Amino acid sequence: xxxxxxxxxxxxxxxxxxxxxxxxxxxxxxxxxxxxxxxxxxxxxxxxxxxxxxxxxxxxxxxxxxxxxxxxxxxxxxxxxxxxxxxxxxxxxxxxxxxxxxxxxxxxxxxxxxxxxxxxxxxxxxxxxxxxxxxxxxxxxxxxxxxxxxxxxxxxxxxxxxxxxxxxxxxxxxxxxxxxxxxxxxxxxxxxxxxxxxxxxxxxxxxxxxxxxxxxxxxxxxxxxxxxxxxxxxxxxxxxxxxxxxxxxxxxxxxxxxxxxxxxxxxxxxxx
Amino acid sequence: xxxxxxxxxxxxxxxxxxxxxxxxxxxxxxxxxxxxxxxxxxxxxxxxxxxxxxxxxxxxxxxxxxxxxxxxxxxxxxxxxxxxxxxxxxxxxxxxxxxxxxxxxxxxxxxxxxxxxxxxxxxxxxxxxxxxxxxxxxxxxxxxxxxxxxxxxxxxxxxxxxxxxxxxxxxxxxxxxxxxxxxxxxxxxxxxxxxxxxxxxxxxxxxxxxxxxxxxxxxxxxxxxxxxxxxxxxxxxxxxxxxxxxxxxxxxxxxxxxxxxxxxxxxxxxxxxxxxxxxxxxxxxxxxxxxxxxxxxxxxxxxxxxxxxxxxxxxxxxxxxxxxxxxxxxxx
Numbered sequence: 001x002x003x004x005x006x007x008x009x010x011x012x013x014x015x016x017x018x019x020x021x022x023x024x025x026x027x028x029x030x031x032x033x034x035x036x037x038x039x040x041x042x043x044x045x046x047x048x049x050x051x052x053x054x055x056x057x058x059x060x061x062x063x064x065x066x067x068x069x070x071x072x073x074x075x076x077x078x079x080x081x082x083x084x085x086x087x088x089x090x091x092x093x094x095x096x097x098x099x100x101x102x103x104x105x106x107x108x109x110x111x112x113x114x115x116x117x118x119x120x121x122x123x124x125x126x127x128x129x130x131x132x133x134x135x136x137x138x139x140x141x142x143x144x145x146x147x148x149x150x151x152x153x154x155x156x157x158x159x160x161x162x163x164x165x166x167x168x169x170x171x172x173x174x175x176x177x178x179x180x181x182x183x184x185x186x187x188x189x190x191x192x193x194x195x196x197x198x199x200x201x202x203x204x205x206x207x208x209x210x211x212x213x214x215x216x217x218x219x220x221x222x223x224x225x226x227x228x229x230x231x232x233x234x235x236x237x238x239x240x241x242x243x244x245x246x247x248x249x250x251x252x253x254x255x256x257x258x259x260x261x262x263x264x265x266x267x268x269x270x271x272x
Numbered sequence: 273x274x275x276x277x278x279x280x281x282x283x284x285x286x287x288x289x290x291x292x293x294x295x296x297x298x299x300x301x302x303x304x305x306x307x308x309x310x311x312x313x314x315x316x317x318x319x320x321x322x323x324x325x326x327x328x329x330x331x332x333x334x335x336x337x338x339x340x341x342x343x344x345x346x347x348x349x350x351x352x353x354x355x356x357x358x359x360x361x362x363x364x365x366x367x368x369x370x371x372x373x374x375x376x377x378x379x380x381x382x383x384x385x386x387x388x389x390x391x392x393x394x395x396x397x398x399x400x401x402x403x404x405x406x407x408x409x410x411x412x413x414x415x416x417x418x419x420x421x422x423x424x425x426x427x428x429x430x431x432x433x434x435x436x437x438x439x440x441x442x443x444x445x446x447x448x449x450x451x452x453x454x455x456x457x458x459x460x461x462x463x464x465x466x467x468x469x470x471x472x473x474x475x476x477x478x479x480x481x482x483x484x485x486x487x488x489x490x491x492x493x494x495x496x497x498x499x500x501x502x503x504x505x506x507x508x509x510x511x512x513x514x515x516x517x518x519x520x521x522x523x524x525x526x527x528x529x530x531x532x533x534x535x536x537x538x539x540x541x542x543x544x545x546x547x548x549x550x551x552x553x554x555x556x557x558x559x560x561x562x563x564x565x566x567x568x569x570x571x572x573x574x575x576x577x578x579x580x581x582x583x584x585x586x587x588x589x590x591x592x593x594x595x596x597x598x599x600x601x602x603x604x
Contacts, residue, residue: 108483
């Protein structure tokens with residue numbers, strides 16, 4: 001049995017189903033990316049796993065059903081990085097990161113020095129060293145996202161759910177987040193990441209496995225490091241329309257996957 | 273909460289600010305003990321002049337304690353409401369506390385004349401309104417913040433209607449005037465036993481809120497985000513709101529409605545300290561005390577007749593808030 005499995009999950013908004021009987025599995029030590037066009041249900045799936053949407057079907061993490069778990073127990077197993085944080089108060093960066101310790105603290109307990117050190121270390125890892133006492137609201141969107149990433153790392157959960165984390169990030173930070181998570185997942189053990197992603201290039205090069213979500217609710221699984229180029233190209237074309245996939249050598253001697261979307265001129269004109 | 277984001281560069285030590293605010297509050301308390309229609313002398317008090325001692329202990333001390341402690345309570349609970357509702361304009365009124373208390377007080381004035389009866393009815397009215405608002409909100413299983421606000425508006429409207437009906441039946445000469453006067457708020461006529469009970473209740477509630485400070489900040493997040501940080505959002509929010517409401521109800525059942533303290537004090541504290549730490553919450557309370565004490569001193573010393581204290585909380589508070597916002601705007 002896989003580390004994390006979603007079994008025949010159906011969910012939707014007000015009677016219109018977005019996900020129909022979706023099943024997928026995530027292996028320990030891997031980053032699994034969710035790809036699909038807007039509205040295919042990436043966010044819906046993440047929200048359903050988080051227990052924020054009513055749904056049919058089950059999610060099982062390490063033998064434990066997630067449905068029906070109280071918030072504290074759920075938060076000790078899964079952490080969630082939203083598309084955009086919802087913090088509206090002036091808080092220091094360190095205080096934001098320390099929120100990640102909440103599932104492990106009693107209602108009236110305060111984070112101890114060990115947790116603070118842990119939080120500072122996470123901030124160093126994401127590249128926000130020395131910013132502990134800055135105001136979170138004064139950070140750039142990208143830095144905010146990195147700060148929230150540090151918060152999810154501090155919570156030390158088995159499963160990390162990311163909902164389009166690259167949204168507000170520039171090209172430097174995008175790659176950084178996935179590389180950082182890959183290292184974290186491999187080195188700490190007993191963890192996995194499930195990330196809904198917008199950017200196919202990022203997903204192809206940064207994830208161990210990809211789940212492609214179709215608008216009709218069907219799904220396909222790719223392993224970018226092993227699958228032949230033609231198979232992946234066909235699968236991605238079914239998702240995004242005709243695309244071209246090439247393995248591009250880099251100066252450093254490795255290769256990277258590049259996806260080119262075929263643009264067609266459309267046959268209409270603006271009224272004058 | 274937009275106004276306070278501008279000040280992120282000006283982070284001051286909240287302990288220093290709290291100490292300054294506490295000193296100011298102490299000075300105002302001393303002034304409040306001394307000021308009044310009947311003039312007191314230190315000599316007379318020390319010699320044990322009967323009338324002076326009585327005025328001091330029966331009138332001035334309860335009034336001063338109520339001003340300082342009541343203001344503190346309104347300031348802290350204002351901070352709590354604004355944080356939990358993620359809204360800089362949130363106040364106890366949002367979930368119907370004030371209107372419930374007014375309707376209760378009106379009923380008390382009509383059916384149980386006397387300060388104790390009015391106070392008890394106001395307290396019961398406030399709690400009933402909030403219980404109704406929270407119960408209505410609980411009907412919506414998703415437990416969104418917006419639902420509580422909507423339920424609060426509905427309850428507020430209902431309580432206003434009840435208040436209007438009670439006013440219609442009131443005798444315009446005496447009862448209607450008392451109702452209007454109660455709604456305007458005043459610190460006069462407080463008796464020690466009632467004050468003691470209500471303040472003990474406030475102390476317990478505020479203590480709990482200070483202990484829950486970390487959870488308050490978590491409640492200011494989106495429902496889903498807070499849940500995934502292990503917060504039982506619905507239950508915790510209910511506990512926090514009920515606790516804060518209990519404290520507010522205790523104060524306004526003694527004083528009547530007091531405008532602006534719960535709105536202004538937290539903003540001022542945030543603008544001064546530039547963050548939302550526990551120290552800022554305490555600062556918010558101290559500033560509330562300063563505002564209410566100061567307003568009360570003016571209310572009973574400016575003219576021969578005592579004026580409603582709310583006039584002065586707004587008169588003192590509004591320019592101060594504008595000053596802080598303007599100062600914050602320039603700095604950024």
